[in-house]
Amino acid sequence: MPYSDPLIQERIRKINEIKKLGVQPYAKTHFHISNNTQEILEAAKNSELREIKEIQAEANINISIAGRVVLYRSMGKLAFAQIQDEFGRLQVCFQKDQFTVEELNEEEKSPAKFIEKLVDLGDFIGLTGEIFKTNHGELTLFVKHVRFLSKALRPMPEKFHGIASQETMYRERNLDLMTNQNTMNRFKLRSKMVHEIRSFFHDKEFLEIETPILQSQAGGAMAKVFNTHHNALDQDMVLRIASELDNKRVIGGGMNKIFEICKDFRNEGTDPSHLQEFTMLEWYAAYADIDDNKRWTEEMLHRVCKNVFKKDIFQVSDTEGNITEINFGEKFAEARFPDLLKEFADLDMFTASDDEVLECAKKVGVEKIEGVGRANLLDDIYKKTARCKLI
Incomplete structure (x- = not known):
């Protein structure tokens, strides 16, 4: 079915134009990335950078990056763009007749025209070149070589500096990630936290297990269920509301220490602290008591804070706005x-x-x-x- 959106139709036209020029609109081979944007900016702060005139005369191709084009502006023979990867943004500079586009037909004499006319915001490109500092002090990549990686059919959100609608942020996380670096950072923090939690339990000789999500009868908590049907067995089933009972059966089967990071489902109301689909951590240990569990909880949280956030002390505000310090390195109050x-x-x-x-x-x-x-x-x-x- 053809797209009815004229903006998408225009991008499809550009795809066909790109193909005619000999360039693959969706790269088939690997593109080597030497550094991400964050690494480039950090390294450049402590490096002696050459002047732009020296680079224009002969650039050193020592940086290779890839990302999404999120800003483009042309200024005669110079054009500036911003490239965004998952770590941040970097300004890049295209100078007419100073760079090439991979695969572009030899008879096409203007790589600059290719960038200006056929590359849209949202497209992914790979770039190589050398870092310099503009007159305004902004670290910038002087581009010597371009490789087109992927054409974006859908235009970027109009409010590229962040999505205002909380509902849109939840329903379309891809747009939220695209426009909000804080969201990207939260995803990374979550991944690191889960890694540390797993490492903690492995170090304590717990065995990670997986238990069924589809169950004939829900148990382990009081909650409304999501109902479904198993066609092959012709059996009504539910999505689990907790993994507790299956975990305890595993302990009964003879395992001493187990843990599970699992998806549970509860068909109830939604608010910032309650989702119908959520992740639960459960652990069980034979021959242990409540004091063991309290100690493991303290040690686990201390490890996550130390290894992920690099600190034990956090400031939080209560419901009345009062600031309180929490020290995860100390024994918890009971x-x-x-x-x-x-x-x-x-x-x-x-x-x-x-x-x-x-x-x-x-x-x-x-x-x-x-x-x-x-x-x-x-x-x-x-x-x-x-x-x-x-x-």
């Missing part, structure tokens, strides 16, 4: 659930009647009360009054 209810909700869970628990829940703003049991109401009261003030 509190009992009944004491927290007494302190923050003025409720004695052992002596309070069911009616008093119900009245307390209404008073602190628990939304769902009808049909909720005493234990769950106590938990909801704790979440409303105490949990947000533990730090």
Whole structure:
């Protein structure tokens, strides 16, 4: 089916034009990258860079980068662009008659025209050249060679400096990653954190396991399920809400220490702290007790902070905006659930009647009360009054 969007149609026209000039619009072979943008900028700060006139006379091709074109402006014989990779952005400079485009037909005498007319924002290109500093002090790659890597059919978002809509950020993470370096950094931090968590448990001689997502009956927690159907078995099934029961069966089967980083699914409301699909870490150890688990929790978090964030102390704000320091290098403070209810909700869970628990829940703003049991109401009261003030 042909594209109806005129902007996409125009980019398809450019693809055909690029092919006519002998250039592959989607590169088939490897492009060598010597450095990413962050490495280039860091290295250049402590390097003695040549003047632009020296480079124009004879450039040293010592840098090779690849990325997405996110900005382009032509200034006569000079054109400047910004190339973005997953680490940041770098300005690049094209000077007419000073660079070549790989695969471009010999009869096509103007590589500069190729860049200006056929390369769009969002396209991926590979560049080689030498770093210099402009009169304004900006580190820039003087381009000597261009290789076209990939034509983007869809135009970049209009607001390239960040997506304002929170819903769009969640639903279209590719656009969020494309336009928001902070989002990219969060993905990297998450990957490093998961790596450190795995390394911690492996070092403690835990065995990582995987348990089924499709189950005949949900268990291990109280939550609404996602229903599905297994065609081959002609059997109704659900997506798991927790891996707890299967993990415990593995312990019962004879393994001593296990952990699982797993996807769970709960068909309930969504807010920033609750998603229908989420990642859960569970671990179990035979012959261990609550003190072992508390110690492992402290050690794991300390390791993640030290190896990922390079620090133990963090500043956080509470619901009232007060700044508090948390030190993950120290032993954690401990509190009992009944004491927290007494302190923050003025409720004695052992002596309070069911009616008093119900009245307390209404008073602190628990939304769902009808049909909720005493234990769950106590938990909801704790979440409303105490949990947000533990730090």
